[in-house]
Amino acid sequence: xxLFREKxxxxxxNYSYQIEEILHKRKSKYNDIMVLKSPHFGKMLxxxxxxxxxxxxxxxxxxxxxxxxxxxxxxxxxxxIIGGGDGGALREALKHEAVEKVVLVEIDREVIxxxxxxxxxxxxxxxxxxxxxxxxxxxxFIKNAGEELDVILVDSTDPVGFAKSLFTNQFFTxxxxxxxxxxxxxxxxxxxxxxxxxxxxxxxxxxxxxxHTDLYTISITTYAGNWWTFSIxxxxxxxxxxxxxxxxxxxxxxxxxxxxxxxxxxxxxKLRLL
Amino acid sequence: xxLFREKxxxxxxNYSYQIEEILHKRKSKYNDIMVLKSPHFGKMLxxxxxxxxxxxxxxxxxxxxxxxxxxxxxxxxxxxIIGGGDGGALREALKHEAVEKVVLVEIDREVIxxxxxxxxxxxxxxxxxxxxxxxxxxxxFIKNAGEELDVILVDSTDPVGFAKSLFTNQFFTxxxxxxxxxxxxxxxxxxxxxxxxxxxxxxxxxxxxxxHTDLYTISITTYAGNWWTFSIxxxxxxxxxxxxxxxxxxxxxxxxxxxxxxxxxxxxxKLRLL
Numbered sequence: 001x002x003l004f005r006e007k008x009x010x011x012x013x014n015y016s017y018q019i020e021e022i023l024h025k026r027k028s029k030y031n032d033i034m035v036l037k038s039p040h041f042g043k044m045l046x047x048x049x050x051x052x053x054x055x056x057x058x059x060x061x062x063x064x065x066x067x068x069x070x071x072x073x074x075x076x077x078x079x080x081i082i083g084g085g086d087g088g089a090l091r092e093a094l095k096h097e098a099v100e101k102v103v104l105v106e107i108d109r110e111v112i113x114x115x116x117x118x119x120x121x122x123x124x125x126x127x128x129x130x131x132x133x134x135x136x137x138x139x140x141f142i143k144n145a146g147e148e149l150d151v152i153l154v155d156s157t158d159p160v161g162f163a164k165s166l167f168t169n170q171f172f173t174x175x176x177x178x179x180x181x182x183x184x185x186x187x188x189x190x191x192x193x194x195x196x197x198x199x200x201x202x203x204x205x206x207x208x209x210x211x212h213t214d215l216y217t218i219s220i221t222t223y224a225g226n227w228w229t230f231s232i233x234x235x236x237x238x239x240x241x242x243x244x245x246x247x248x249x250x251x252x253x254x255x256x257x258x259x260x261x262x263x264x265x266x267x268x269x270k271l272r273l274l
Numbered sequence: 275x276x277l278f279r280e281k282x283x284x285x286x287x288n289y290s291y292q293i294e295e296i297l298h299k300r301k302s303k304y305n306d307i308m309v310l311k312s313p314h315f316g317k318m319l320x321x322x323x324x325x326x327x328x329x330x331x332x333x334x335x336x337x338x339x340x341x342x343x344x345x346x347x348x349x350x351x352x353x354x355i356i357g358g359g360d361g362g363a364l365r366e367a368l369k370h371e372a373v374e375k376v377v378l379v380e381i382d383r384e385v386i387x388x389x390x391x392x393x394x395x396x397x398x399x400x401x402x403x404x405x406x407x408x409x410x411x412x413x414x415f416i417k418n419a420g421e422e423l424d425v426i427l428v429d430s431t432d433p434v435g436f437a438k439s440l441f442t443n444q445f446f447t448x449x450x451x452x453x454x455x456x457x458x459x460x461x462x463x464x465x466x467x468x469x470x471x472x473x474x475x476x477x478x479x480x481x482x483x484x485x486h487t488d489l490y491t492i493s494i495t496t497y498a499g500n501w502w503t504f505s506i507x508x509x510x511x512x513x514x515x516x517x518x519x520x521x522x523x524x525x526x527x528x529x530x531x532x533x534x535x536x537x538x539x540x541x542x543x544k545l546r547l548l
Contacts, residue, residue, distance in 0.1 A: 005290075013495065014290040016279075050409045057467065083337035193331065193495045219501035221287065221467045221495035226500040238524045254540035266528035 004036055004044075006051055007222070012194050013224060015051070017041070024118055026112035030162060035118045041222070043119060043218060045086055047157055049113070051222040053086055055121065061188075063089035063253040064218050065230060066262065069151050069184045071243035071258060072216070072234070076150045077101070080178070082138035082166060084155035085111030087123035093153070094125045095248040102191050105134045105141040139165040141155040145178035152179060154187035159198065167198075169205055172233075176209045182236035192223025194215060196271070199229050203273050206233040215273065216261040276293070278310055278318075280325055280498070286468050287498060290326070291472050298392055302384035304436060305533070309392045310466040315496070317393060319360055321431055323383070325496040329395065335462075337527040338492050338535065339504060340366035343458040344373075345424050345517035345532060350424045351375070354452070356440060358429035359385030361397035367427070368399045369522035378416040379408045381436060383413050413439040416544035419452035426453060428461035433472065441472075443479055446507075450483045456510035459484070465499020466491060470545070473503050480507040488513040489547065 002022070006015040017038055024035040034046040042055030055062070066089050070076045077100045079088050085106035086229050093102050102125075106112055112133065115123040125131060134141055142152070156163045165171060166187070175185050189202045191196075199215070207213040209232035220228045232239045243258045268274045276296070280289040290310055308320040315515055316329030327335070340363050344350045344462075351374045355363050359380035367376050373395040376399075386407065389397040399405060408415055416426070420431050430437045439445060440461070447460050463476045473489070481487040484507035495500045506513045517532045544547045 015290040016290065017286075041497065157284075191495075193493070217493070218466070219491070221465075221500050226495050252541070254538065256538035256540050260538050262532055264530035264534050266530050267526070270525075 004046070004265050006049060006222075015222070015224070017044070017051075019044075022116060026110065026114070028108050030108040031111065033110060033115060035162045036085045044222075045115070045119065048161075050158060052157070053088060053122070054222055055119070057221065058088050058122065060218055061220055061223075062092050063250050064216070065089055065153055065155060065186060065188060066092035067244075067246070067248065067250065067253040068216060068230065068239075068258055068261065069153070069186045069232060070099075071246060071255075072237050072239055072241065073150055073182070073184050074237075074244065078149050079103070079151045080105060080141070080145070080149050082108075082142065082152065082154045082156065083163070085117045086119060086152070087112070087125055089155045090125040090131065091122060094128050094130065095154065097247075099130060099133065101130055101134045101199055103134060103141075105136060105138045107135070107137050109135045115201055137162070137165065137166075138220070139171050139174070142171065142178050143174045146177075147177060149178050149179055150180055152183070152185045154185075156188065157192065167202060169208075172205050172209055176235070179235060184235070184237065185233045188233050189225065189229045189231040192229055194225030199231070200273060201269055202231050206231060209233070211235055212238055215263045217263060217270070218261060276322070278497075280320075280462075285363055289409050289496070289498070291318070293318075298388060300384065300388070304383050305385065305459040307384060307388050309388060317536065318496075319389070319393065322435075324432060326431070327360055327362060327396070328496055329393070331495065332396065333525045334492055335497075335502070335522050336362035337495055338490070339363055339427055339429060339460060341422060341520070341522065341524065341527040342490060342517075342532055342535065343460045343506060343541045344370050344506065345529075346513055346515065347424055347456070347458050348511075348518065352423050353414070353425045353427065353524050354378070354379060354423050356416065356418070356426065356428045356430065357381075357437070358427070358439060359480055360389045360393060361399055362385070363427055363429045364399040365396060366406065368402050368404065371521075373404060375404055375406065377408060377415075379410060379412045381409070383409045409475075411436070411439065413442075413445050413448070416445065416448045416452050421451060421454055422459055423452050424454055426457070426459045428459075429503050431464065432464065434536030441476060443482075446479050446483055450509070453509060454458065458509070458513075459507045460538060461505050463505040464503045464505045473505070474545055474547060476505050480505060483507070485509055488520070489537045489542070491537060492535060
């Protein structure tokens with residue numbers, strides 16, 4: 001029996017997984033990439049010793065990252081995904097009829113290649129004619145985008161190393177400028193159990209630019225701290241308004257799940273986010 | 275640096291914690307008991323290699339176990355806690371003015387002793403005159419209790435070994451009989467990510483006896499599977515009704531947290547709990 005030990009970049013808990021097989025291993029310019037096979041989780045994508053997704057439960061994260069903003073926006077036609085080289089967020093975004101164009105900006109082309117080879121249930125959207133893939137730094141892309149995007153989805157690795165540039169004031173300013181007047185920004189922003197200061201810091205930065213800033217959460221087993229947050233910022237739509245009726249096929253997301261995921265106001269007060 | 279490796283009884287993920295010191299270690303008739311000191315979590319209580327609580331975040335679990343039913347019941351005067359030898363649930367129950375008597379039924383007296391010695395913020399309620407401690411099997415206690423309890427709280431270890439008796443049809447039948455006509459039963463019932471079949475099984479068993487059966491959840495980092503469930507069953511009160519106004523001091527629990535914790539109906543449908 002092989003064992004994979006996850007390196008928590010914040011070093012609070014370390015996780016070990018039984019694995020059956022190392023399906024693939026390579027070193028790209030940006031990441032140590034591995035695909036493992038676990039008896040419980042199915043295939044697992046690992047970057048720099050951190051679990052990015054498992055076949056068993058990736059849909060919790062990807063559905064919530066994508067469908068919450070795409071059901072708040074009344075007509076999401078032009079989407080940018082920053083990161084997300086595994087294709088999971090792309091697959092979910094493409095389910096929406098309104099979506100005409102998705103730009104996926106992934107700094108590490110090799111993550112996309114590995115996903116295409118080993119994770120067909122995630123990478124199924126890469127051949128869709130609505131998709132444009134850009135191999136570049138997400139922060140540079142957003143800086144040079146015109147006011148043309150309806151939704152920006154930041155599906156990044158942990159905010160250490162090269163992903164740091166996606167959580168700066170400059171990036172949030174550029175994201176604001178890249179969005180149309182009713183645009184919505186969402187980023188995965190780590191765990192409320194382990195990274196509370198980080199979450200609050202991002203919320204405060206976003207609140208300086210956007211009309212609405214809010215937080216929704218979900219429990220994810222393979223992400224350290226588990227009580228996982230998505231920070232949402234919106235130029236016009238109130239994120240707490242009733243979402244559009246869900247017409248896309250989902251395993252977890254639904255209208256009541258959407259509404260329920262937003263952090264109760266009493267907790268926002270305790271975290272001084274109000 | 276010492277390391278503590280948690281043994282997940284379901285063996286899906288194993289967790290390792292940095293620890294500074296083993297503060298205490300003993301073997302009782304029922305448990306291998308340890309108190310560890312962690313730089314992040316503070317003191318940790320470990321039974322049979324499974325983390326039961328940490329000083330840092332125990333209040334999430336204990337507040338939700340106790341305050342949800344005690345805010346649904348209009349006058350909770352007589353409470354039984356099955357297990358809960360650490361005292362955390364007891365501490366929360368005693369905050370309620372309506373509470374006149376709490377019977378804590380812990381099979382392992384040594385857990386109570388260890389908590390009194392090492393976990394003063396948890397064991398603070400043991401000296402309260404409203405408390406009666408019974409050192410016996412919780413299933414035996416409930417079998418012989420008259421129809422006298424307002425609320426039963428099952429604060430048990432994982433349903434392996436001696437705690438198995440707290441999740442049988444017989445136990446749920448006896449619990450029903452031990453409750454007054456408007457009584458409420460709550461049990462911790464493991465994780466929806468890892469132990470979905472177990473959770474559903476308990477829900478179905480409870481639904482055979484009680485007028486209302488429901489499920490509420492919270493994300494807990496040190497419990498394997500993290501998306502932690504509490505199964506609630508009620509003879510009269512609908513658990514989804516608006517809770518009584520919260521007048522007790524809490525760190526996490528609040529009226530909106532209470533309402534939000536109940537599993538969305540769409541997920542209950544997907545789990546075939548409706």
